[in-house]
Amino acid sequence: MLQERDVDALQDLVESDPGYTERVTGYPPGPSDALSLLLIRPEGVEEDAKVVFGACEDEHLVAVLDVLRGYPDAARAFVGLLLVRGDRQGRGIGRWVVEELLAGMPREWPEVQRLRLAVVDTNAAVAGFWARLGFEATGEERPYRYDHLESVTRLFERPVARER
Numbered sequence: 238m239l240q241e242r243d244v245d246a247l248q249d250l251v252e253s254d255p256g257y258t259e260r261v262t263g264y265p266p267g268p269s270d271a272l273s274l275l276l277i278r279p280e281g282v283e284e285d286a287k288v289v290f291g292a293c294e295d296e297h298l299v300a301v302l303d304v305l306r307g308y309p310d311a312a313r314a315f316v317g318l319l320l321v322r323g324d325r326q327g328r329g330i331g332r333w334v335v336e337e338l339l340a341g342m343p344r345e346w347p348e349v350q351r352l353r354l355a356v357v358d359t360n361a362a363v364a365g366f367w368a369r370l371g372f373e374a375t376g377e378e379r380p381y382r383y384d385h386l387e388s389v390t391r392l393f394e395r396p397v398a399r400e401r
Contacts, residue, residue, distance in 0.1 A: 239275060239289040239301065246298040247271035247291070254323035260360040263386035274303060274318065282308055292334050299325045300334050306346055309353070313394075314346065316354040335370055342397045349397055355390040357381050364393070371395040 239247060248271035251258065258266045278287045286307050292300040303317040321331045342349050354372065356364050358381075364374075372393040381388045 239291040239298075241272070241275060243291065243298070244271045244275065247274065247289075247301060250298050250301055250320065250322055254320060254326070256323075257320060257360070261357050261386075262383045264384070274301070278305060279308065290334065290338065292330060294325070294330075298322070300330050302334050302338060304338065306349065311348055312350040313353050314342070314349045314351075314397075316352065331366065332370065339397060351394050351396055353392060353394045355379070355392050357390050358388045359386065361391075364391070367393050 248266075248268070251270045251274070252266045255265045258264065258270065275289055278284070282305055286305055288304050288306060290302040290304065291298050292302075299322045300320065302319050305315040305317060307313070308315045316335075319331055319334065321334075339352065342352070352372075353375075354367065356367065372395045375392045375394050377392040379390050379392075381390045
């Protein structure tokens with residue numbers, strides 16, 4: 238799990254793929270994006286419900302996965318962000334990080350039955366990645382606004398597999 242002491246490595250990771258930030262905010266990465274990622278959570282979500290996982294290769298942070306346990310309800314967890322270092326994309330790291338999360342959820346978070354996420358239309362190219370991991374569109378969509386950028390988010394979910 239990443240913590241505030243990891244902010245510099247996380248900021249470097251965020252800056253390694255400026256296209257992502259531009260697609261979802263309309264701006265290049267800012268100097269406090271990593272700290273915001275570590276700290277900001279929806280209103281009413283307890284601090285310990287936010288978990289930011291990091292994946293390393295050769296002691297370098299290559300991916301981050303931001304998850305809210307019990308959001309929007311106790312039976313769900315919400316992926317706020319999956320970001321793979323720009324020069325490491327397309328190598329299966331993102332898939333591996335999500336599969337590791339899913340493998341540990343039945344044991345670590347037994348109450349969580351479904352994993353949910355939102356894809357912003359300005360970043361719609363990632364929807365295929367999520368579909369290959371078993372996420373399906375719920376049909377729910379919500380307006381999305383970040384300063385001057387206006388778009389729509391589309392919600393996706395998949396069940397968390399349970400051992401039989």
